Amino acid sequence: MRILKFKEKFSEGIISAKQFDREDIDYILKKAKEMIQIKNSNILQGKILATLFFEPSTRTRLSFESAMYRLGGNVIGFHSGDVSSIKKGESIADTIRTVENYSDCIVMRHNLEGAARMAAKFANVPIINAGSGSGEHPTQALLDLLTITEEVGSLDGFNIGIMGDLKYGRTVHSLSILLSNFDVNIYFISPKELRMRNRDKDFLRQRQVKYKEITKYRLILSVLDVLYMTRIQKERFIDLEEYEKVKDIYVFRKEDLDDTKNEFRLLHPLPRVSEISPKVDSSEKSLYFKQTFYGIPMRKALLAELMSDKS
Numbered sequence: 001m002r003i004l005k006f007k008e009k010f011s012e013g014i015i016s017a018k019q020f021d022r023e024d025i026d027y028i029l030k031k032a033k034e035m036i037q038i039k040n041s042n043i044l045q046g047k048i049l050a051t052l053f054f055e056p057s058t059r060t061r062l063s064f065e066s067a068m069y070r071l072g073g074n075v076i077g078f079h080s081g082d083v084s085s086i087k088k089g090e091s092i093a094d095t096i097r098t099v100e101n102y103s104d105c106i107v108m109r110h111n112l113e114g115a116a117r118m119a120a121k122f123a124n125v126p127i128i129n130a131g132s133g134s135g136e137h138p139t140q141a142l143l144d145l146l147t148i149t150e151e152v153g154s155l156d157g158f159n160i161g162i163m164g165d166l167k168y169g170r171t172v173h174s175l176s177i178l179l180s181n182f183d184v185n186i187y188f189i190s191p192k193e194l195r196m197r198n199r200d201k202d203f204l205r206q207r208q209v210k211y212k213e214i215t216k217y218r219l220i221l222s223v224l225d226v227l228y229m230t231r232i233q234k235e236r237f238i239d240l241e242e243y244e245k246v247k248d249i250y251v252f253r254k255e256d257l258d259d260t261k262n263e264f265r266l267l268h269p270l271p272r273v274s275e276i277s278p279k280v281d282s283s284e285k286s287l288y289f290k291q292t293f294y295g296i297p298m299r300k301a302l303l304a305e306l307m308s309d310k311s
C-alpha cells in the first residue's frame with residue numbers, strides 16, 4: 001500500500017529534498033534499514049538504470065550502480081559529458097527524450113542548477129537528481145540522515161553544525177531542507193562570503209527551523225551532537241583568487257576532538273580536500289567512511305521504491 005503511495009508521489013523522481021515530508025523520510029529510512037540486511041536480491045531483475053554524469057563523481061555514481069546490480073538490475077550510462085552527444089550540441093531535453101526509451105529510471109548529475117527539474121519535465125521515467133550545480137543533492141542528504149539515525153540517534157533535540165561552503169555546497173542545501181522536518185538546532189558555520197543563500201534561509205525560516213550563523217566553530221564544539229563538514233567548492237568560484245582566500249579557512253584537527261562530547265560524530269559527504277586532518281580518520285567519532293557504506297542501502301531502497309513492480 002505504502003509502496004504504491006511512494007511510487008505515485010515520486011513518479012517524476014527525486015529532484016529536491018523539498019518533496020519529502022516527515023512521513024516520507026521515516027518511510028524511506030525504514031526501507032533503507034531493511035536493505036542493510038538484504039545484501040542481494042532480484043527485485044529489479046529486467047530493469048535498466050541509466051546513469052548520466054556530466055560532472056565528476058566517485059561515490060554517487062558507483063553506489064547507484066552497485067545498488068542497482070545488487071538488486072538484480074542492469075546499468076547503462078556515461079560518466080562525462082564529453083562522450084555523449086551533448087558534446088555535439090544536443091540539448092538536455094533531447095538527451096532525456098532518448099535515454100528514457102532505453103531505461104526505467106535515470107540518475108543524472110549536471111553542473112546546471114535546474115537540470116534535474118528540467119529533465120523531469122521531458123521524461124516519462126523517474127529522474128533522480130544526483131547533484132545539480134550548487135542547487136541540491138537530495139539522495140546524499142537521505143543517506144546522511146540514515147547514517148545519523150543508525151550511528152548517532154533519533155535526531156530530535158540534536159545540535160547540528162553544518163560547516164564549510166554553505167553557498168555552493170549542494171549537499172548542505174538538501175540536508176538542511178530534510179532537517180527542517182525534525183526538531184533540531186542548526187549552527188551554520190562558514191566564512192561570510194560562503195553563507196547559506198537567502199532562498200534557503202527563507203525556506204528554513206518559513207518552517208520555523210532554529211538556526212544560527214557563525215564563523216568560528218571551536219566555541220560551540222562542546223555542544224554539538226553532529227558536525228557535518230564540507231569541501232570548499234573550488235569549481236563553482238568565478239574568481240579563483242576568492243577561492244584562494246577561503247580554501248583553508250577550516251581544518252578540523254585531532255585536538256578538536258578533545259573539546260567534543262563522547263557522543264559527538266563527524267560527517268562529511270566526501271571528497272575531502274584539506275578540511276579534515278587524516279589523523280582524525282581513525283577516531284570512532286569519524287563517520288565519513290561509514291556514510292559511504294550507507295549510500296548503498298539508501299540507494300537500493302530508493303531504486304526499489306521507484307522501479308519495483310511488486311507491491
Ligand code: NCD
Nearest residue numbers: 059060131171231269270271
Ligand atoms: C558531493 C557532491 O558532489 O556534491 N559529493 C558527493 O556526492 N558525495 C560533495 C562535494 O563534491 O563536495
